[in-house]
Amino acid sequence: MNDTLRHRRALAERLPDGLILLSGGVSRTRNADTEALFRQRSDFLYLTDVEASGYTLLIDPQRGRQTLFIPRIDNQHRVWLGPVPGPAESQRLYGMRAVYADTLEKEFKISRRGYRKIYTDQETLKAHRPLMKGLHAAPARLADALSELRACKSPGELDMIRQACAATNAAHLAVMRSVRPGQHEYEAQAVFESECLQAGLRHLAYLTIAASGKNSAILHYDRNNAKLKAGDLLLMDAGAECRGYAADVTRTLPISGRFSRRQKDIYSIVLEAQKASIAHAQPGLLSTDLHIFSMTRIAEGLKSLKILRGDTTGLVENGAVRLFYPHGLSHMMGLDVHDVTGGKKRLVRNPHKFALRFLAKLEPGFVITIEPGIYFIEALLQDAHNRRQHRASVDFARAEKFLDFGGVRIEDDIVIQARGSLNLTDTPKEIKDVEAACRR
Template identity: 60%
Template sequence: MNSYQALREGLARRLPDGLTLLSGGRYVPRNHDVDYVFRQKSDFLYLTGVEEPDCLLLLDPVRRRQTLFLPRIDNHHRVWLGHVPDAREARGLYGFSRVMYTDQLPQALRQARGGYRKAYADEAAYKAAGAALRLPNRPAALRDALDELRACKTPAEVERIQRASLVSGQAHRRLMAAARAGLREYQIQAIFEAHCLDAGLKHLAYPSIVAAGANAAVLHYQANNAELKDGELLLVDAGAEDKGYAADITRTFPVNGRFSRRQRDVYSIVLETQKRCIDAARAGVSSVDLHILSMTIIAEGLKSLGLLQGETEGLVENGAVRLFYPHGLTHMLGLDVHDVAGGKKRVIPNPFKIALRFVAKLEPGFVITMEPGIYFIAALLKDPKLRRKHRGSVNFAKAETFLDFGGVRIEDDILVRPHGPPLDLTDVPKEIADVEAACRRG
């Protein structure tokens, strides 16, 4: 049994009383005769490893049967797109005992639906099945079962993330060596993406963020057009994926290779926060508590810089620290860069009014990011309502002197283990001396 078969068995065990039908991704047209680059749907990739479009998966738990449906390929298709595996070839290639063509789906469903009272089909699959399925559908239960199943990564999945992280990490090191004043952000992006492609990783996990100076204060900065300037920091948040499995890595380093005093002060707080939160990321610990820990350490640090004032606990509770750190510490990582959060059963109470994507107790096998940051965002620091609310907690006059600074984020990918601290899958310099050394290699 290959690892994908085991995962399909796992899903069938969770949904033993219905027929499960999943759709693969389809080409999305961009304009005449040109489609967007195809990337398989994550659920489908998870259960099959099949990277071709227009497929379907049927699980019949009572007859213990798993069927892959492929589009029937005609000669026209072969002329334009070359060889595509036929059903017989696909059996061996993907480890399915039964492979059929999608035009045989109605016939297969009519044979399989006897004895079932419900179906678990995603929306596109239910539509594709049409009248042949004729069972009440429970798509929410399917979604939840997949979320539950995908949360803990198997060793084979961890290996994929490790490789994505290794290659992306090498690319990040290259950037530190290559960056210098006068280059444009997109030239740094080009070096990152060329390295990943050269290593055979054809998809990025998400659009690369290459943000120099004040641009780093835009959390999902996309323009990547500006010129790198002497004396600025460069924030790069970029990762490739290996067979769908994402890396998500951020480093922030000086364009000229030397941190200034002010950059060093802010950077040290973020680094200290990240290291302490990584050490605390152990099985059984709540992701909400980790986020509170990160806010607490950042609040202490900002107090030492004279940007915040008052009791640390109060600064965390009243949200003052969030003017400088307005995002979550962690999210799950897997086939989606912001991966499924583990299903309904795993959700724990979140006493904070902060909307966090991932609210659960850590379990062995979770792969998560650790990405604290400090930013100087004009939209927050100049907001009249926020200024009124936090005038006792935030030194706004001082904060405004940082509006040219941008921000610092440091992000690693970690694997939660049964005991002790997690395994850090990211190997890119982050200590100040090591970052400066990596920048000198250019």
């Protein structure tokens, strides 16, 4: 039994009292008559594995029927875009009954008998509202059921993530080997993306961040057009996508091939915090507790450099460490790079004062990132309010000497197991290994 069949059955079991109708994505124009690169909607991939545009899925839980509606194309389409599999081939490809989309209305009228509820989403409602007249639509429950199901990854899904990770590892290594002072950030991006494409992976999981020097302290930098300067760092945050499944990996490397003393100091703190957090990750642990664990390690490190001072717990609680580490340690990863967090059933209370987007109790089968960082961000370090509030905890004069430094982030993807976790990322990250990969 393939995974998507299992997924459809599990969804039907959770929502037995309604019809389930979900439309896949539809290709869109980018500008004039040029098409944007099409990427299937994640929920639709999860249920069908269909990567093309213009399909719809109908699940009838009471009659145990699943139907895929496929686009009927004309000769113009065949001339310009090529053929699309017909019903018989689609049935074989996708493991369920397949019929042309222009029969949807007729099929739906037969299937809706005996139902009062329709589980669907806003996109599908927009496309098919007249069909659903008289049925009670429950979009929130469909989203919740899919979030619950998608959180734990099956062996087949892990295999896709592994393939995305393998291409991502190779691409990061290729960047380390090729980066030279005088190149531009986009050349590092080009090396990374070309490796992924050559591995047969058409999509990246998100926009590539190739940030050098001070740009590496801009968390979602994507201009990637600055010149690489000797002596600076290059932060590469980039990941391939395999059949919709993401990889998300960050490495920070020395553009000249060797880390300076100061770069080693900061890098070592982040690396130690990252490895300790990976070792600490296990089922039953709250994501927020893991984040605090990593903040404690970062605070200890910044204390050793005399940038922070005072009691470590205090530095974590009063937010001083967040001036240098202003993002979460971790997020779920799957069909979305920032993936679903597991639905209402898994809701947990955050016992801490600060808000974090990723709040969940870790379970075997969760794939998460571990990505601490240290950044020297003008907007935070020169903010008058921050300086007043944290003057006892932060040596701002010392911190300002790092304003030309940028930042360091190290990010791996791990899968939570029955005990501990397994690291899916094997791109070099030890100082000696990064320098060896960057050797000219």
